[in-house]
Amino acid sequence: MSRRVLLIEDEPNIVEAIRFLLVRDGWQVEAHSDGADAVEVVVAAKPDLVILDVMLPGKSGMDVLRDLRDIDETKGLPVLMLTARGQSRDRDMAEKAGVSRFMTKPFSNAEVLTAVRDLHAQATRS
């Protein structure tokens, strides 16, 4: 059974690039671009990992993350957060909200790939 990633990002060309990258690495990738119903989409899709942008239309990625941590089914789900802001305050906020890994844009493909593999491996081990 293939590993599944849900990519929540409203920038279509980032979605396309990451999708290409992960598919080549053997991942099944679904994408969603709106924060408003992102939690419902995650719960329904049951992915192995979520890549979540902070600045989303409808609802911020930070709020989506907090909601995911409040739901039993998604409490332990690995979440890789992408943000255009790398300030320590944002990083702290994300960590408090329960982020698994925090990555600042613009990131390299290798960084994303490594982070996704690591997070999945950790989740599988635990």
Place this chain on the structure above:
Amino acid sequence: MPRDTLTGSRIRERRSIAGLRQADLARQVGISASYLNLIEHNRRRIGGKLLVDIAQVLEVEPSMLTEGAEAALIATLRESAADAGVVLAETDRADEFAGRFPGWAEVQAWSHRRIASLERTVETLSDRLTHDPHLAGSLHEVLSTAAAIRSTASILAETGELEPEWRDRFHRNLNVDSLRLAESSKALVRYLDESENSDDPRGVPQEEAETFFAAHDHHFAEIEAGGADLDRIVREAPELTSIAARQVARVELGIYASDAKAMPLQPFMAAVAESGIAPVKLARQFKADLPAVFRRLAFMAEQALGAEVGLVVCDASGSILFRKPVAGFALPRHGESCPLWPLFTALNRPLVPIRRRVSQLGRTAAQFDCFAVAWPEQMPEFEQDPVYRSIMMILPLAEVDQDGSDVQPVGSSCRVCPRHSCGARREPSILSDGM
């Protein structure tokens, strides 16, 4: 008060630091202890050879005794040492440093103020990134597009055999994203340029406004004459570089003009000449309120008034809104003032005039007559709590109360106050006991 009238106080302070008894110093310079006592209490003037001899015994420059160093400068130096976290800095000798090397002390104080100002700018910019949705959105757009370009370019560069369909698709994306990046970058630069040109508030507006008032010696002959264009005065002031500072200064100038109208210069000065600096009497005579009289007195030309008058205004949170310093009374630049100031006592008893004789601890024996009152900033309204402001007028006292029982000791701020057991203390002092 002219600074050299405090020469005696400085001699006493330096003698204490040197650990000399009054009789010892008197003997070494060939005068009686009682005469030295009169000098130390500023009851006899001193100069010439005797001053040089005393300075020699105390191992200081004579100018340090006659001129001393500004309390504000010394307080700034001590704050500077505290902020630097240098445990071994000789903070208890800040006044000596300022006295012996006034130029370098000013440089150090300026650097400290500059750092504080820049930190404030960084904080403001950081807040701006958080609270300015346009800026945050623009940066997000730029960085997201850069992320897309970077990922796409990496795929094109690093993927060995790429299907022509994917390759063409990524080329198209790259082209679209590069155009978008160019546009969004230009838009961001344009936005920042406009912000720069429109003088977005980046510094501390009150500081600029205070600099503006200080540049005019807190007195505007043009406004006193009546009919002055306040907007023009503010617009043409080189000290006011930000919109926020101009707004603050414009409000203050408006109050100044209103006070000047209520208490015209000539009759006001005549009244002062007749009654002296008697705020309540002046308020009654001109049917003005006390805050207006305090301001009017503080904004009179010092030479005309014959006295130096300090002024400080705060809001109900204790934030300092305006400061006109007076020699010997240190006013911290960024809040955190001593809660024992009558200024804050008045806040607890709105509309009740408070008068206290105070001395600032750790400084010379200089004493000040402080008049304070808090008043509601706006007209009272039902079901709405009043918003109070407080004002304190500071008059240096020529005659020092030797007994000291009626003198309330206050500080500048906790960090540079030596009174460790003070019940109002917020944080430990950086000074050692006894200084």
